[in-house]
Structures are given as structure tokens and as C-alpha cells.
Amino acid sequence: MTNFEFNKKYEDYLEKGHYGLAINIPSVVDYLDKKFQELIQVPGFKYSQIKLKFNMSRFYCEPRDIDSYEIEKEIDNLIKKYDDDNC
Numbered sequence: 001m002t003n004f005e006f007n008k009k010y011e012d013y014l015e016k017g018h019y020g021l022a023i024n025i026p027s028v029v030d031y032l033d034k035k036f037q038e039l040i041q042v043p044g045f046k047y048s049q050i051k052l053k054f055n056m057s058r059f060y061c062e063p064r065d066i067d068s069y070e071i072e073k074e075i076d077n078l079i080k081k082y083d084d085d086n087c
Contacts, residue, residue, distance in 0.1 A: 001029050010036055010047070015062075018048035023057070027078045035071060042066065050075075 001009070006029050007020035013036075014020045021032065032050065039045050039061070047061040057075035059068040 001026075001033060003029055006033060009033075010040070013040055013046055015046045015048040020047065020050065022049065022051040023075070023079070025079060025082050027082060028075055031074060031078055032071075039066065052079075 003021040003024040007014060010020070021029070023029075039047075042063065044063050045061065045066070047059070049058065049060045051058050057072045057079065059071045059075070061068060
């Protein structure tokens with residue numbers, strides 16, 4: 001699945017006016033697809049951006065009590081592994 005397909009699949013949870021997932025690395029998309037199966041069960045869950053900023057991932061979502069740091073940490077690990085494997 002690509003990031004575009006991911007955003008289409010979860011468009012009901014994407015905040016209006018935002019672009020959603022902007023990282024197109026297969027392992028990251030797969031991880032987030034699995035993680036979203038949990039997150040969409042959280043009442044009021046919405047996401048707006050999942051991107052790289054200053055070489056670190058950023059995961060913006062509601063409600064604020066979701067541990068976005070843990071998600072960002074896993075995305076960073078997957079990106080590092082992807083970079084190591086492709087250099």
C-alpha cells in the first residue's frame with residue numbers, strides 16, 4: 001500500500017484540510033496500517049499529518065492523550081532501517 005492508498009483507506013479519520021500521511025516507505029505504511037486498526041477504535045480519533053520534519057517523524061492526531069511519541073519513535077526506527085538497507 002502506498003501513502004496515497006493509506007490516506008484513501010482512512011479518509012474518514014483525516015481532518016479536513018490536511019494531507020495525512022506524507023511518508024511513502026512501505027514498512028512505515030504497513031506499521032501505520034496495523035496501528036490505525038487500534039487507533040480508529042479510540043472515540044474521536046482523527047489524524048492530520050504524518051510527516052518528516054527536521055529528519056524526525058511527526059504524528060499529529062486527536063485526542064491528545066494518544067501516545068504519539070511512541071508512534072513517532074517506531075516510525076523513526078523504521079526509516080533508519082530503510083535508509084541503512086538502501087545505502
